[in-house]
Amino acid sequence: MTYVERVLKDLKERNPGEPEFHQAATEILTTLAPVVEKHPEYEKAGLLERFVEPERVVMFRVPWVDDNGKVHVNKGYRVQFNSAIGPYKGGLRFHPSVNLSIIKFLGLEQILKNSLTGLPIGGGKGGSDFDPKGKSDREIMAFCQSFMTELCKHIGPDTDVPAGDIGVGGREIGFLFGQYKRIRNEHVGVLTGRGLSYGGSLVRTEATGYGLIYITEEALKARGDSFEGKTVVISGSGNVAIYACQKAQSLGAKVVAMYDSNGYIYDPNGIRLDVVKDIKEVKRGRIKEYAERVPGAVYTEGCKGIWTIPCDIALPCATQNEIDEQAAKTLVANGCKYVGEGANMPSTLEAIDVFQKSGVVFLPAKAANAGGVATSALEMAQSSGRMFWTFEEVDAKLKNIMVNIYHNIDDAAKEYGYEGNYVMGANIAGFKKVADAMMAQGIV
Numbered sequence: 001m002t003y004v005e006r007v008l009k010d011l012k013e014r015n016p017g018e019p020e021f022h023q024a025a026t027e028i029l030t031t032l033a034p035v036v037e038k039h040p041e042y043e044k045a046g047l048l049e050r051f052v053e054p055e056r057v058v059m060f061r062v063p064w065v066d067d068n069g070k071v072h073v074n075k076g077y078r079v080q081f082n083s084a085i086g087p088y089k090g091g092l093r094f095h096p097s098v099n100l101s102i103i104k105f106l107g108l109e110q111i112l113k114n115s116l117t118g119l120p121i122g123g124g125k126g127g128s129d130f131d132p133k134g135k136s137d138r139e140i141m142a143f144c145q146s147f148m149t150e151l152c153k154h155i156g157p158d159t160d161v162p163a164g165d166i167g168v169g170g171r172e173i174g175f176l177f178g179q180y181k182r183i184r185n186e187h188v189g190v191l192t193g194r195g196l197s198y199g200g201s202l203v204r205t206e207a208t209g210y211g212l213i214y215i216t217e218e219a220l221k222a223r224g225d226s227f228e229g230k231t232v233v234i235s236g237s238g239n240v241a242i243y244a245c246q247k248a249q250s251l252g253a254k255v256v257a258m259y260d261s262n263g264y265i266y267d268p269n270g271i272r273l274d275v276v277k278d279i280k281e282v283k284r285g286r287i288k289e290y291a292e293r294v295p296g297a298v299y300t301e302g303c304k305g306i307w308t309i310p311c312d313i314a315l316p317c318a319t320q321n322e323i324d325e326q327a328a329k330t331l332v333a334n335g336c337k338y339v340g341e342g343a344n345m346p347s348t349l350e351a352i353d354v355f356q357k358s359g360v361v362f363l364p365a366k367a368a369n370a371g372g373v374a375t376s377a378l379e380m381a382q383s384s385g386r387m388f389w390t391f392e393e394v395d396a397k398l399k400n401i402m403v404n405i406y407h408n409i410d411d412a413a414k415e416y417g418y419e420g421n422y423v424m425g426a427n428i429a430g431f432k433k434v435a436d437a438m439m440a441q442g443i444v
């Protein structure tokens with residue numbers, strides 16, 4: 001049994017009932033085999049065993065009271081996975097599906113993603129099984145305050161800097177930040193994605209979606225192509241999906257479909273993003289309303305069917321495992337040539353296999369959606385320097401980072417003899433820096 005196989009086997013035995021964590025670890029570790037072979041000193045130093053074990057896991061009770069006076073108790077998590085190259089950094093997810101396995105898979109991915117940005121940030125992730133859907137603003141505030149009352153003991157601007165993720169947007173970050181400041185009496189950059197009036201950065205809201213389009217654009221450019229005239233399908237209608245749609249449209253693409261967790265809309269004339277934004281950002285409604293408001297658009301209940309819509313470029317931007325083997329085969333059969341992952345792990349391992357064997361240009365999440373965390377790191381830099389950069393400055397830095405990521409993963413894939421395999425490229429390029437830092441810091 002090879003070193004990688006042994007570490008994976010141990011990981012599965014020692015972390016039973018964590019399928020998402022096993023899936024992410026399998027994807028990452030198997031692609032690292034050629035690097036590990038080149039560096040026998042890693043095995044001696046137990047590097048992989050340490051890499052897959054979080055430095056710290058904090059789990060806590062989050063009690064809160066709803067508008068009817070009823071007490072609820074949710075689970076809170078913060079996984080501080082790896083601080084070799086910088087303070088822990090990664091989002092908070094509020095969604096009923098959240099459990100330790102999901103937070104650990106996200107945290108493990110985050111280590112390599114953050115490394116790929118080229119900025120000094122370690123990997124972490126957190127969240128709760130709280131469901132923000134249908135809650136009043138006061139209930140959201142009560143939950144966020146209770147969550148931060150415990151979390152504030154474990155984070156800090158040089159220790160761990162959380163941000164948003166599914167279910168955690170500007171409103172939640174505001175409530176979380178307010179409670180941190182109240183308890184710790186410190187106005188510091190302890191969360192990113194803050195409002196512009198209290199330390200946030202321009203472009204942070206747009207960053208993940210824009211970044212996804214910038215890296216996909218670079219992949220197109222490398223093949224003498226562009227977004228102009230392309231048909232694009234985007235899943236989700238949240239933060240990442242909306243700004244991916246905006247940037248893709250501005251580059252001349254036609255986005256024809258989007259969804260939320262109930263169903264998808266198909267608009268052959270091209271999605272009207274102003275309507276989507278009004279429904280999702282202003283009214284916090286359901287995507288279904290789009291078809292009631294825009295003539296020619298069709299709503300279909302259920303999400304899976306979105307991948308049967310023919311497109312040149314598919315951008316999954318909602319959640320993990322949205323594209324399974326069958327969906328991948330359908331996309332390929334219908335002529336899809338590029339897949340850029342805006343969400344984290346939206347394609348199953350089998351789906352990735354289909355894409356790679358069919359010659360689809362597949363940009364994995366840890367590279368493709370790194371624009372969000374990269375801009376978070378730019379927000380941290382502005383906070384500690386007491387500076388405020390213009391939209392154009394931040395956007396230019398973001399674009400530069402995404403273009404660099406593309407070339408880094410492309411070069412790493414070539415260096416190891418896997419040209420065009422960006423799963424390999426991203427894992428290897430991200431891992432090398434973390435491995436160097438861990439080796440330099442001794443057995444910790």
Ligand code: NDP
Pocket residue numbers: 164165166167168169208235236237238239240241259260261262303317318319320342343344369370372373
């Ligand atoms: P949002 O909460 O803003 O939006 C999530 C979207 O996905 C919503 O449309 C939601 O539908 C849909 N969705 C969520 N869960 C499911 C599900 N189980 N089935 C179908 N649809 C679902 O989140 P974000 O846009 O911030 O995040 C989307 C993805 O991008 C996540 O994987 C996240 O980890 C990743 N990501 C986000 C970053 C960021 O900066 N925000 C950075 C890097 C990655 P509904 O409205 O019905 O809930």
